[in-house]
Amino acid sequence: MTGRFLHRIDMALGRYLPEQRLFLRTDHSTRFLRLSPKTQLLGLAGGATVMAWAMLSTAIVLMDQVGAGNLRDQAKREQALYDERINALAAERDQAASEAAAARERFEMAMGEVSRMQSELLSSEERNRELETGMDVLRKGLRKTAAERDAARARTRELAATLAGEPGGEMAEGPRTADVREILAFLTGALEETAGARDTAAANASAALELAEALAYEHDLVAERNDQIFSSLEEALTVSVVPLEKMFKSAGLSPDRLIDRVRQGYGGVGGPLVQISASTKGDYTPSADELRARSLLDKMDELNLYRIAAEKLPFVQPVKSAYRFTSPFGERRHPITGARSMHEGVDFASSHGTPIHATADGVVVKAGWQSGYGRLVTIRHDFGLETRYAHMSKIRVNEGQRVSRGDVIGDMGNTGQSTGTHLHYEVRVDGKPVNPMTYIEAARDVF
16 A cells, blocks of 8 residues: 555656766776655755755845844944933033033122122211211201290390390399499490301301201212112022022922021020110111111022022032043842842932042041941931942042042042943932932033
8 A cells, every 4th residue: 555655656756856877987888877866855845945044044144244234233333322422411410510600700700799789878877877977966956046045035135125224124223333343345346246157156157057968969869879789689599589489499409498498407506584674766777778788688588598498408519520421210130140139319420539529518427447438428417318429449538527529539440330430420309219310411501
């Protein structure tokens, strides 16, 4: 059965692959090899298989080479884009630093102008008080002169009545000639004295009116100058406060809550109590200028509270020398293990030993080795904030030490889990990590 089936297959294949004979001739004999249709089919199938395998292998090798070339090109393009982005960030950083320096210079100039205008305001108020005192003295002098004039006139009328012999006069019974002469001499002197007093009073009154007009004009000038000073102070304070409010809001902080917390921490008062005498002039009502001055003083106090709050928060960069921004905040592939993980800070790469600065006032709570971080410094700030500085080569502060913004706390290194010299910088709020660049970018136009 099987033989007949194979024979039928040979017959069917013979139509397309007829039997072939391969003759092998030697000097003594001739032999041949018989190639049946089945043998030819197997040979063709084997050859086709070998050729297909060779073509497939060649295609795979070519695809691997092309793919590797594409990956290299893509890596080069990504590296070029990354370098371009780093250069752009460096340029933005330099521009931000120059703008911050200019803003700080403007702020210092505004504060100097505020101090100068405040001194002028105090001087103007003192001059006003002196002018008002002078006017009060002149008014009292005029009233006294008028009283003396009225008394002299009354005395003159009385003496004239006596000389005329009116009833009730002291000389009604006929004075003697000597007494009359004496009385006339006295009256003449009194009249001359009265005339002189009258002329003096008139001159004093005229001078007082001129002085009053001059004082009124000067008072108007002082009022106008005070208004200009107040306006300049208000504008300077507005220009100084608005960028600080914008900075806090950009960092996700409430300016009002920050000011309240700073005021609570810096609200101490005291001193000996000295009793004051009660005023007899009734309740004192402050003038409009005094109310405006008090408002300016309140705004200056608010500006000072903003300044204190800004020094307590990490708004500046920890590295002031040239650096490269190598890793942002967020999820990334771990550079050592290769696994996807959360990067809870930002990385600044620079040369070994680059100084690292505290980004805000605070107290050092950790200064030593910690697994993964290497040599680590942790600073606790106000308002529940904490900053961490990792992978240092050298620590320059001690635990419990109080530091100020800008103080050098260590040198950049490559300790702990690190692939190269850099600083790993973290900011934590109530123990939770946040993006440090939020604070740094918020203060770009202020510091």
